[in-house]
Amino acid sequence: MFRKAQGCCRVAASKRLAKCLLRPLQPAQERGSIPPRISPGGGLCPVNNLVSSPTSAPSAGRQGKRVALFATCLVDTMRPTIGFAAAKLLEDAGCIVEVPSQTCCGQPAYNSGDRKTAKALALQMIAEFERFDYVVVPSGSCGGMIIKHYPELFAGDPNLAGRAERLAAKTFELISFLTGVLGITGVSATFDGTVTYHDSCSGLRELGIQSQPRQLLASVQGLRLVEMKDNDVCCGFGGTFAVKYSEISDKIVTEKSNNVEASEAGTLLAGDLGCLLNMAGKLSRQGSKVEVRHIAEVLAGITDTPAIGKAAPAQEVTP
Amino acid sequence: MTAHSTTKQFKSNATRAIADTQLTGNLKAVRQNFIDKRAKAAHELPEFEALRENAKEIKNHTLAHLDLYLEKYEAKVTETGGHVHFARDAEEARKIALEICRKVGAKTVTKGKSMITEEVGLNAYLEANGVTPVETDLGEYIIQLRGEAPSHIIAPAVHLNKAQIESDFRRVHTHLDPARDLTEKTALLTEARAVLREQFLIADVGITGANFLIAETGTSIIVTNEGNGDLTQILPKVHIVMASIEKMVPTLEDVSQILRLLARSATGQEMSVYTTLSTGPKRSGDVDGPEEYHVIILDNGRSAMLGGEFQDMLRCIRCAACMNHCPVYHQIGGHAYGWIYPGPMGSVLTPSLIGVDEAGHLPNASTFCGRCESVCPMKIPLPKMMRHWREREFERNLNPAVARYGLGFWAFFARRPKLYSLATRLAMKMMKLASRGKGSFRSLPGVGAWTKHRDLAVPEGETFQAKWKNARRG
Structure with a gap:
């Protein structure tokens, strides 16, 4: 089980300050809410809840691959559950998962026209992550940034182009890594309910992620997937677009949430937390009962945490 | 003119x-x-x-x-x-x-x-x-x-x-x-x-x-x-x-x-x-x-577009597939773009023809969903060129000050992982505390543009990195 912070920061004074401020607020239930790795709970197979295709590399061949998990800044800050779900899926598949120091891939700067900051953050990522066999990201958007846009950012730079390209070549979005690299064809999680899946834009169009999540969802026991209308149309998030042009964004996400409701699914899944926060926020505002989760949570069988934007059922925090 | x-x-x-x-x-x-x-x-x-x-x-x-x-x-x-x-x-x-x-x-x-x-x-x-x-x-x-x-x-x-x-x-x-x-x-x-x-x-x-x-x-x-x-x-x-x-x-x-x-x-x-x-x-x-x-x-x-980063736009054959597939165009129609060419192709072309000072909004008013590029018969990288316009605007400080300072503030932390870790842990704790046990914020100072139209999920409280470290030391 998890322990309280022992100090994540080497700046001594800051560390003490952080401890003082942070420790009392760490809710007990929450620490317990993330199941330990390879847990018998949540309908998971205690040893390995993943199923490989007979044609894929034998599992021994991928044992011991050192995989760096880049959680993304949104998962890191808003919903660590997704990071643990991703780690569980990877470890169940025999990978050695590490979580190097990380902040942001630089996409907000890149898409805001600030190439200098984008490059600085990309370089920070490269330096920290290039020593691993693979880098896995539970987001098509941030994955796409590293895979498609890092090489573009450093194109023509004799010192960095090669490093950016090498990192891009070993970086994968989580679901496509499980299916495409590890040859996973199914999981042994269970989920009792009807879900609909939103194809997030970058994953879909930059990385070609469309059939893979559906393939893995099909293996979840008890889960029924219903496709909503326009499942491949943008949810209106677009990073800073959602606040810069909030009215247009609102109209787009309203159509999306209406399509989600019309699908009559009880749970909405997607592979990008940005999109999920946007759609969950709209559904919540509309008073919808639909639960919103990252697909990794369902595949890893970690669905005992409250859905995105939902309160914990019990008396969770009493400040 | x-x-x-x-x-x-x-x-x-x-x-x-x-x-x-x-x-x-x-x-x-x-x-x-x-x-x-x-x-x-x-x-x-x-x-x-x-x-x-x-x-x-x-x-x-x-x-x-x-x-x-x-x-x-x-x-x-x-x-x-x-x-x-x-x-x-x-x-x-x-x-x-x-x-x-x-x-x-x-x-x-x-x-x-x-x-x-x-x-x-x-x-x-x-x-x-x-x-x-x-x-x-x-x-x-x-x-x-x-x-x-x-x-x-x-x-x-x-x-x-x-x-x-x-x-x-x-x-x-x-x-x-x-x-x-x-x-x-x-x-x-x-x-x-x-x-x-x-x-x-x-x-x-x-x-x-x-x-x-x-x-x-x-x-x-x-x-x-x-x-x-x-x-x-x-x-x-x-x-x-x-x-x-x-x-x-x-x-x-x-x-x-x-x-x-x-x-x-x-x-x-x-x-x-x-x-x-x-x-x-x-x-x-x-x-x-x-x-x-x-x-x-x-x-x-x-x-003037020839030989530059917007040359690809000159491949356009005016089929309108980009705007027909654009979620932004779908909501606002063509007139809102304010000049002759609406939709994604216009968001690249218009700044080239009448200046980015005049048309600066257009390349920003995109979610970069990429659907335009995926249907463009001439394979014009429309989002990429909109991003290039954003770069030109950023270089010339044409984007709104609040966006620039916001970006600068965030970048300051993002480039300092230890400070970032501390700051995000504190911020998430504070948000969690401010939520008083609710799952979502209906409004929150500083993110009004978001919460005007939709709720904001309350963070879980601790950051993933901190939780991971704790877990792995257990």
Whole structure:
């Protein structure tokens, strides 16, 4: 089980300050809410809840691959559950998962026209992550940034182009890594309910992620997937677009949430937390009962945490 | 000066558009039709993807040698008895057109659908100089009656519904029986056809655009569905083609490949109803055709795009697939963009032609969903070029100060992982505390633009990295 912070920061004074401020607020239930790795709970197979295709590399061949998990800044800050779900899926598949120091891939700067900051953050990522066999990201958007846009950012730079390209070549979005690299064809999680899946834009169009999540969802026991209308149309998030042009964004996400409701699914899944926060926020505002989760949570069988934007059922925090 | 722009007011334009339920209803009614038809047409042609690649290469080659092809084209047109006029900007193009009209004492000019004449503001100029332009494409005719600009590059009146059009016809066609029945679409069409037929017969000059100019033969091509373009260019004594420099294609073989993509991408047709090739004036022995054939080739900022990061935009063949698939266009329609070219292609082209100072909103008003690029027959990297415009704006501090400072503040932390870790842990704890056990914020200071329309999920409380460290030390 998890322990309280022992100090994540080497700046001594800051560390003490952080401890003082942070420790009392760490809710007990929450620490317990993330199941330990390879847990018998949540309908998971205690040893390995993943199923490989007979044609894929034998599992021994991928044992011991050192995989760096880049959680993304949104998962890191808003919903660590997704990071643990991703780690569980990877470890169940025999990978050695590490979580190097990380902040942001630089996409907000890149898409805001600030190439200098984008490059600085990309370089920070490269330096920290290039020593691993693979880098896995539970987001098509941030994955796409590293895979498609890092090489573009450093194109023509004799010192960095090669490093950016090498990192891009070993970086994968989580679901496509499980299916495409590890040859996973199914999981042994269970989920009792009807879900609909939103194809997030970058994953879909930059990385070609469309059939893979559906393939893995099909293996979840008890889960029924219903496709909503326009499942491949943008949810209106677009990073800073959602606040810069909030009215247009609102109209787009309203159509999306209406399509989600019309699908009559009880749970909405997607592979990008940005999109999920946007759609969950709209559904919540509309008073919808639909639960919103990252697909990794369902595949890893970690669905005992409250859905995105939902309160914990019990008396969770009493400040 | 080119046509008047309201792109600086993009946000208020968009707000107005969103509030206009008639407009949004009209847009919604046609949206799926374009998407489904294009998808079907692309699916049914096995070589569609290969054609896209070929078309891209053809245009890239042409743009790389555009000077040579323009010269070749000019020589060919001259050889066939036509005249080529090069116009550096909108004003020159307008003047050349007016001069040709004046030489033949033109009173009435019929027009085929042409975005370039919209770009240069030709109609207003001709009118101010005593020449009456009559739009003969049905959509263009309707918006001319309303004094509007096109809201879409191939369906200029797509923002209107039948009732609105009927009301315009009744308002303008006062010579017709007020009791006539116009409830059927065909009745509107028949009425427009009858009114326009008179104009075709009295027109002194016909002005069309061009979808392509063929260097090999000196030919201009128009791609239409109504037949009005043919009547515009065949019946009057003088035919003026106004087209921009990037319409050039080397050979007929080349254009035949691109034509296979154009209608499929635009309307989902295999070919449009009419694909009309015009080469020079009427020859002795020809049964019809104009006595004079002029081509006005417009630059208006495009040559400055050659060799730069926006050159790929010059591959555009104006099929409108990008706007037909754009979630932003779907919500606000074309007029909100504030200038001639709406949707993703406009968001790249407009800053190139009227300046990013003026059109700075457009490349920002995109979610970068990439659907435009995925359907572009010419494989134009539209999001990438919108990003390039954002870079130009950032370099020149043209984006709003609040966005710049916000970005700078965030970057300060993101570039210092330890400080970031501390700051995010504190911030998440505080947010969690502020939530008082709720799952979502209905409002939160500093993120009002978000919470105005949607709730904000409360973070779990601890950061992933901190939790991970704790867990792995356990």
